[in-house]
Amino acid sequence: MNANYDVIIIGGGAAGFFTAINIAENNPKVKIAILERGKEVLSKVRISGGGRCNVTHACFIPNELVKFYPRGEKELKGPFHQFCSGDTIEWFEKHGVELKIEEDGRMFPVSDSSQTIIDCFQLATKKLGIDVLTGQSVQSLFQGEGYWKIETTQEHYKTSKIVMATGSNPKMWEMLQALGHSVIAPVPSLFTFNIKDPRIKDLMGVSAMATIKVKNTRLNASGPLLITHWGMSGPGILRLSAWGARELFAKNYQFVLQVNWLNDKDFEETAELLRELKTEHAKKIVVKKSPFDFPNRLWESLATASGISVETKWADVSRKQLNDLAEQLVNGQFQVNGKSTFKEEFVTAGGIDLKEINFKTMESKILPDLYFAGEILNIDAITGGFNFQNAWTGGFIVAKNFSN
Structure with missing residues (x-):
């Protein structure tokens, strides 16, 4: 059986959900699915910040914000001028989540619970008719003329565009390498x-x-x-x-x-x-x-x-x-x-080579109609909400440049 979508987002984490919601809000008629290999979505969001979810950091100047990224500093300047921490606060407020600033600049939901962020995302995907499909471990990717085919353990999918938001998943890096992308070998950070x-x-x-x-x-x-x-x-x-x-x-x-x-x-x-x-x-x-x-x-x-x-x-x-x-x-x-x-917040330095990404659109320079958001790229930050900010910014830019 084949399932057809306009866009498929691979990875049911922070970057995947944020991208899907923003695409759907900008393009209400577009048919979207999120494919998650595990049984649960947003599991890293749940445990982040000691279960409180450190959504972003109160650093509002793009040229200052980039200094918190050992990898990605130069490349994120342009993206942060499009969507920065202040935009994140506004976005969550608009979606019913108020954030607060702690003394060290870290920002959390006022509820002090990561469940607030999870509920916000799940409510939005439901309202916008985005299909969230779990237990979908991707086995292969194939690009044809103007379409992509995705094979998972459960199903075959066909789509015009793919967004890769799979974080530090070695299997996905290998698959993308086979399609011509370069991967900077991952090593632990933080x-x-x-x-x-x-x-x-x-x-x-x-x-x-x-x-x-x-x-x-x-x-x-x-x-x-x-x-x-x-x-x-x-x-x-x-x-x-x-x-x-x-x-x-x-x-x-x-x-x-x-x-x-x-x-x-x-x-x-x-x-x-x-x-x-x-x-x-x-x-x-x-x-x-x-x-x-x-x-x-x-x-x-x-x-x-x-x-x-x-x-x-x-x-x-x-x-x-x-x-x-x-x-x-x-x-x-x-x-x-x-x-x-460090706690459960395992972060890696490594991922898709940044030279192969167009940071105006987050599209691959190697494979058309393939986009990236979050930690799958060779971008990582110190602790304090910066890794999430990278996910939100990437997702926003993908959505902004999405045209069916």
Whole structure:
């Protein structure tokens, strides 16, 4: 049996639904289907942002927004001028979902539930008569004269246009490679670092602002660093992992991480500061209270690592101990052995080569009537709603340029 559609969207995730809804709203007579290989649609939306769905980020200037994308920065400038975070807020408001901005700029539905976004999408697809078909694992794609044929495990479909919104699905990348597209090999992005080190062994849950650097590379980042039972996490680490995705993969996630717990201070300044503290607080016990803006437990751990015992007073600290402590504070070296996935938000760097996409329309330059939206492309961002924004923008542009 054959089923005919004007446009078929492969992938029932955020990008797929958003594209389908926008095409249908612009072209009410068009017959649209979403094909999803799994039993459920929008499963990544459900778990994103800890189940609250981090819809976008409160960064409203396209040229600023692109800076959050290690891959895709240059290519997204034009698209973001067409549909940016402000447009996302407006779109969801128009569809009955109000968003709110949190302190760090992340935006969530006011309901604090990803179900609100899922309901919004499912209601819209129903109202617009879009067929949402699950259990449809695509087995083959064939392009004829002015049409596409799609074979799934359940059915054969014929359509004028296809939108690929399959995220990081290796099988679909292989299929598109066979049709002539190039794929940048995927590697993990947004991951945390596995570190076994006595200095952080009992500090699980301690968080501090830090500047971090991968030794002997140009990779560096700043931001909150969180100590976990397996090593280090937090926005600073995730940012470094995103920008260093390929380089750290090449190192097999074995490298030395340099941590500056004082951010903008160097060794000389810090050593001078510690000498002043030695004079000012001569009678006080060193490990008792952190003189810096980070937790006492971390201070105690770094002081101990510098050979300063728990009873030592400032007056009794030797020059060598002071220098060792200054080194621990601004250039602590931690051996990283491997990585862990950040929550369930698995993001990859890699996908369809961006040179093969027309970013004015999101159409393939290689195969006419084939469009792309979301993470199937070699675009990824740091955590904070940016990956979703890429999906919304891509879907909007596909829909805007759709003509039957």
